[in-house]
Amino acid sequence: MDKINILHIYPNSQTGGIQNQILNLLKVYDRETFTPHVCCFGPKMEMGRAVEGLGVDFIAFNREDYRNFSPRLLMNLYKLIKDRHIHIIRSHNYRANLYGLLAGRLAGVPVIASVHNVYTDKDKSRKRKMINRLLFKIADSLVAVSDAIKNDVLSYLKIDPLKITVIYNGVDTVRFDPEKTFKDIREELSIGKDDILIGFIGRLVNFKGVEHLIKAVALLKDEFGGMKLLIVGDGPVADALQKKTAALNISGITLFTGNRNDIPDILSSIDILAIPSVGEEGFPNILVEAMAMGKPVIATTVGGITEVIEDRVTGLLVPPGEPLRLAAALKTLITNRELSSKMGLDARRVVREKFGIRATAEKWESVYKTVLCRKDSE
Numbered sequence: 001m002d003k004i005n006i007l008h009i010y011p012n013s014q015t016g017g018i019q020n021q022i023l024n025l026l027k028v029y030d031r032e033t034f035t036p037h038v039c040c041f042g043p044k045m046e047m048g049r050a051v052e053g054l055g056v057d058f059i060a061f062n063r064e065d066y067r068n069f070s071p072r073l074l075m076n077l078y079k080l081i082k083d084r085h086i087h088i089i090r091s092h093n094y095r096a097n098l099y100g101l102l103a104g105r106l107a108g109v110p111v112i113a114s115v116h117n118v119y120t121d122k123d124k125s126r127k128r129k130m131i132n133r134l135l136f137k138i139a140d141s142l143v144a145v146s147d148a149i150k151n152d153v154l155s156y157l158k159i160d161p162l163k164i165t166v167i168y169n170g171v172d173t174v175r176f177d178p179e180k181t182f183k184d185i186r187e188e189l190s191i192g193k194d195d196i197l198i199g200f201i202g203r204l205v206n207f208k209g210v211e212h213l214i215k216a217v218a219l220l221k222d223e224f225g226g227m228k229l230l231i232v233g234d235g236p237v238a239d240a241l242q243k244k245t246a247a248l249n250i251s252g253i254t255l256f257t258g259n260r261n262d263i264p265d266i267l268s269s270i271d272i273l274a275i276p277s278v279g280e281e282g283f284p285n286i287l288v289e290a291m292a293m294g295k296p297v298i299a300t301t302v303g304g305i306t307e308v309i310e311d312r313v314t315g316l317l318v319p320p321g322e323p324l325r326l327a328a329a330l331k332t333l334i335t336n337r338e339l340s341s342k343m344g345l346d347a348r349r350v351v352r353e354k355f356g357i358r359a360t361a362e363k364w365e366s367v368y369k370t371v372l373c374r375k376d377s378e
Contacts, residue, residue, distance in 0.1 A: 146304025170360025204235030
């Protein structure tokens, strides 16, 4: 065998944590040993262009029927696996697992199913549970992004614990380096240099808990006159959140930017990052990105977050869905700049030690080799 061809499969090219993590890995794979390929079921969009910009083969099937099982898409994927001489498939989440595992079995190629999300809270149907259990049983290996996700899968699907391992998402500590010079987005957004800027960065969906952050800021608005809330991202609850800020009389200090690509610039400009999630979090990339930038983080005790943050050392942890506790944590960091600064420094140290993208890539490369050796010995 010359180089090992790896195929990443994911459903669509919308911006998100999975897509960003794939891009991070593509930048640091050992190209002397591995040749990565990436495919999605939908159109190319920005993700496809970013992948191609790294000199990586990208295939967009441009199909909208992937949400309902499509035999044609399955055969297209099978043909791609054969044409590209793929040695290992990495599928990302439910629909990619469905097509990837079936196509891999048809082609005789091992499949590693990456598990990014919590299952027990959202997959209520017996049909989905049965399909997931079958898919994970036929996968050659399962890799969860946190222990919380691993434990969730084990309790939900009752699979062999030896089949699943944990590899945390990694962060590019060169790109997210507070010593670099970044664009000041405060000037662009008319935010004063002395204003206290609290940031949220992520999809605007219910489980992200942004409504609770808005309520927390509203509780503090009279006490801290120079406070601003920056909400970066888009999603189905964006309009409802804007209405909530108006109802709580903080629309004048809240800025909604929509999706942005300049996340390092934004993190450089904020004072505090809030992650108010109420469920379904596996391992939010923005958490380790903010920590890499030396920013203090307030986050809720859901999913894999508690595996990253040590409370009052590298961030503050609060219970989910409790605006009063979130407001108290914000006040602690706003009024204690020394604590805030120390948390940021300790957070960057921990990220550099434990969550660097190169170390993450090496763990993945080890899994690839192990799976291939197991396949060759069969």
